[in-house]
Amino acid sequence: MEVIEKIEKLKKERKQIIESFGAKPIENTYIDREVKKMKEIYHTVITDIYEETKDVKTFTLTADKTSDTPVLAPFKAGQYITIHLTIDDAPVTRAYSLSSSPTLANKDIYKITIKRVENGLVSNYMLDNMNVGDKLDVSMPAGDFGYNPIKDEENVIAIAGGSGITPFMSLAYAILEGIYSCSLTVFYSIKTYEDIIFKREIEEINKKKKNVKFIVTLTREEKEGYQNGHISKEMLEPYIKEFNTVLMCGPKELYRSMNEILNEFNIPRKSVHYENFFVEYKPNEKITYKLKVIMKDKVEEITCNNDETLLVAMERAGIAAPSLCRVGECGYCRSVLLEGKVKMIGASLKKAEAENDYIHPCVSFPDSDIVLRLDI
Numbered sequence: 326m327e328v329i330e331k332i333e334k335l336k337k338e339r340k341q342i343i344e345s346f347g348a349k350p351i352e353n354t355y356i357d358r359e360v361k362k363m364k365e366i367y368h369t370v371i372t373d374i375y376e377e378t379k380d381v382k383t384f385t386l387t388a389d390k391t392s393d394t395p396v397l398a399p400f401k402a403g404q405y406i407t408i409h410l411t412i413d414d415a416p417v418t419r420a421y422s423l424s425s426s427p428t429l430a431n432k433d434i435y436k437i438t439i440k441r442v443e444n445g446l447v448s449n450y451m452l453d454n455m456n457v458g459d460k461l462d463v464s465m466p467a468g469d470f471g472y473n474p475i476k477d478e479e480n481v482i483a484i485a486g487g488s489g490i491t492p493f494m495s496l497a498y499a500i501l502e503g504i505y506s507c508s509l510t511v512f513y514s515i516k517t518y519e520d521i522i523f524k525r526e527i528e529e530i531n532k533k534k535k536n537v538k539f540i541v542t543l544t545r546e547e548k549e550g551y552q553n554g555h556i557s558k559e560m561l562e563p564y565i566k567e568f569n570t571v572l573m574c575g576p577k578e579l580y581r582s583m584n585e586i587l588n589e590f591n592i593p594r595k596s597v598h599y600e601n602f603f604v605e606y607k608p609n610e611k612i613t614y615k616l617k618v619i620m621k622d623k624v625e626e627i628t629c630n631n632d633e634t635l636l637v638a639m640e641r642a643g644i645a646a647p648s649l650c651r652v653g654e655c656g657y658c659r660s661v662l663l664e665g666k667v668k669m670i671g672a673s674l675k676k677a678e679a680e681n682d683y684i685h686p687c688v689s690f691p692d693s694d695i696v697l698r699l700d701i
């Protein structure tokens with residue numbers, strides 16, 4: 326009932342805004358409370374940078390003991406943190422899976438592993454500009470991806486493509502350190518030997534011959550000791566049992582081809598979990614729309630192309646729009662669409678939210694001029 330009342334209140338407030346197009350201060354809304362809950366920021370220092378490959382680095386982040394957050398929150402293998410940076414005066418965020426053991430968080434340490442991305446703003450900035458000793462703000466760990474000992478099976482098959490290996494390194498440590506009692510076989514598809522991320526760790530773990538095993542397959546070269554080609558039915562077959570849980574993290578094409586193979590093994594959909602870290606929409610023709618952003622005490626008018634999300638357009642314009650997961654899952658960026666139409670890709674909005682014109686700007690592409698109410 327309380328939620329419904331709040332939504333009714335929001336509706337009235339929204340009506341006022343539409344009438345005035347002013348930026349009236351709106352306090353203590355449902356969104357305000359949700360946002361406040363998730364707004365915990367930890368201050369960290371980069372204490373090590375390890376070059377995994379020519380375009381991948383692992384950053385070790387340690388709680389900044391001189392700050393007001395001298396400890397870090399615990400996390401579950403598979404979760405991500407969001408880093409907060411200011412690049413060219415524009416506040417930006419990016420989510421990265423934690424690649425370290427969850428037990429390292431007890432020592433106030435997180436590790437994230439970042440790959441260079443073509444035209445990637447934040448990843449490339451991290452690789453090219455951040456050094457040991459630099460400070461970095463991160464959000465508390467979030468996300469549901471990973472192993473759930475209550476719901477999932479004891480035989481876990483992980484499928485990783487490229488930098489999608491990162492959450493599985495964390496899961497491997499969690500199992501080896503006794504947090505979970507399941508067995509894990511990670512199939513890791515990567516172009517060449519030189520591109521293998523976590524080479525040292527994978528070799529060490531495989532030598533232990535315990536309940537965690539990595540099977541690396543090189544898609545663009547042949548090398549002794551490694552599989553060759555894409556992950557296939559034949560590769561998986563010896564490791565599939567009567568009941569399995571499958572975790573996938575990698576590019577979309579990998580999900581498509583693996584789903585076909587998993588169907589052949591009759592693995593039910595509910596036993597397959599995906600990490601979703603891409604949002605893509607390719608319109609037939611490029612159109613630039615007007616985007617009016619109404620904040621608590623100001624209004625900004627910017628532009629947004631139909632092949633970029635509202636969030637990216639706002640960040641480009643220097644608006645500190647809230648965001649964490651950036652793939653429509655956490656709800657942190659939730660805003661009110663006052664006018665206009667958007668294409669929202671892959672977001673799960675509850676009915677009550679959808680009926681009240683909430684959208685997730687992180688996965689919303691404009692389909693007309695837009696007026697957006699942001700709770701900042």
Ligand code: FES
Nearest residue numbers: 649651656658687
């Ligand atoms: S940032 Fe998580 S839903 Fe938009």
